[in-house]
Amino acid sequence: MSRMSVNLVINSNLCLRDPAQTELGRKIIQHSVLLIDEMGIDEFNFKKLAQRIKSTEASIYRYFENKHHLFIYLINWYWEWVKFRIEMQTMNVLDPIRKMKIALRIIADSSRRNMETPYIDEDVLHTIVVREGIKAYHSKSVDEENKEGYFLAYKALCKVLADIVSEINPHFKYPKAFASMILETANNNIYFAQHLPRLTDLRETGENLTDKVVEMLEHFVFKMTKIESVARPEAVSKNGTTIRAN
Amino acid sequence: MSRMSVNLVINSNLCLRDPAQTELGRKIIQHSVLLIDEMGIDEFNFKKLAQRIKSTEASIYRYFENKHHLFIYLINWYWEWVKFRIEMQTMNVLDPIRKMKIALRIIADSSRRNMETPYIDEDVLHTIVVREGIKAYHSKSVDEENKEGYFLAYKALCKVLADIVSEINPHFKYPKAFASMILETANNNIYFAQHLPRLTDLRETGENLTDKVVEMLEHFVFKMTKIESVARPEAVSKNGTTIRAN
DNA sequence: TTTATATGATAGTTTTACTATTATACACAA
DNA sequence: TTGTGTATAATAGTAAAACTATCATATAAA
Secondary structure (H helix, E strand, C coil), rough: CCCCCCCCCCHHHCCCCCCCHHHHHHHHHHHHHHHHHHHHHHCCHHHHHHCCCCHHHHHHHHCCCCCHHHHHHHHHHHHHHHHHHHHHHHCCCCCHHHHHHHHHHHHHHCCCCCCCCCCHHHHHHHHHHHHHHHHHHHHHHHHHHHCCCCCCCHHHHHHHHHHHHHHCCCCCCCCHHHHHHHHHHHHHHHHHHHHHHHHHCCCCCCCHHHHHHHHHHHHHHHCHHHHHCEEEEECCCCCCCEECCC | CCEHHHHHHCCCCHHCCHHHHHHHHHHHHHHHHHHHHHHHHHCCCCCHHHCCCCCCCHHCCCCCCCHHHHHHHHHHHHHHHHHHHHHHHHHHCCCCCHHHHHHHHHHHCCCCCCCCCCCHHHHHHHHHHHHEEEEEEEHCCHHHHHHHCCCCHHHHHHHHHHHHHHHHHHCCHHHHHHHHHHHHHHHHHHHHHHHHHHHHHCCCCCCCHHHHHHHHHHHHHHCCCCCCCCCCCHCCCCCCCCCCCC
């Protein structure tokens, strides 16, 4: 089995120099993921990163203006990766319900399968996104950062999901809001199950948490778009709307 | 018309001294809300706050250990306030659907009505919660902070909502996840409409954004719990589940 | 060989996030 | 009235964070 290596293209405004192109750049990405996972983005800084990779603060500043940019870079990379996987795995799938199920599993699950970027531990990055990813686009400076295109990956992924929603039910009124809600809900419920269990019904015990999250998301999506998860063909019309009395 | 002044009780672990009890304390709360709104929580610090209220950093440190605690205090205050209003306004309401509609409006809307805490501008605080409230409980240190009871208000509010969901449909499988989802979705869509419009279908133009958010949330809730927003009595059974063909 | 580029080593500045000390003002109690 | 306690102000200081600047060195490309 050959190992495919994919290089995701990240908004070049986010870095001063492309980290994927150099040894030091890749080390910065690799170890910032590990360090941020260990200590959280608030405690993390370039001095600690420099020590870890045996380089200097000044060298890291040649790649990223500041830690916030590095952080957004990583979050962007994550969403690009999710979008890439969804697009790859749904490429030849016609049934929008099947597509949605594939997408939901990818959104809730970070376990590496078909692709490999050798210097990024996608599972660890997923942990960071679940815990702190939200911070990337919740700040006073959203508007300027949005103008720079810092959130394109997330917005593009949201569109991919929203389009599937509309395919399932073309009459559904809020495909984009629903798509962003699903993305947030997936991460939130993983986080809540692990840290704030009163905010969710899912528990970390026993079987895989990912499976439970996917099950719940499917339930939400198919109930909302009026299609039962376990479809009863005679009660569901072709375009996915439920046939009801009267 | 008499003016009622309510003093919400906030977890005393969050402050070193109760700010509601003193002139300086109230000034700290009042102006931290205004300053955080102006510059965002990242730019905000005790030095700037001290300058604004013509006091000193050291004096502010006698009330709050650090700005993170002050921030969580404010967020807690906000959720206590929302919970208080929901409980007041649904106190004598029996119909869970009516209760839910009242709760949703309160969740999406910050305009002051029945109560007044003279030193807190609830509308400005709402802006902060919409933009950055999420940061209060997304960090590496959630577990310790949760142990200290820093998130009790949010969790209690979530329970209030989840209970209404269960009243509407006792068979609904995920009342808590759904409640937290609604809370997050309300704030997110206000924020998205204002800053990241591709993540929502709602627009800030024309009529009140709050109305649109409430309409959408009602749509989500009643579709999910199988009750139409504009109820057709003959198609809806007493416990709120939709009667369907077969 | 020259030149450009990347990194490292070192040192420095400014701002943030605190801590400590002393002074003052005011409330209340004896 | 004096004394005591408490809150705040004024001032000063420290440690770390968040950068910036300079120069030396290694390596690769022209």
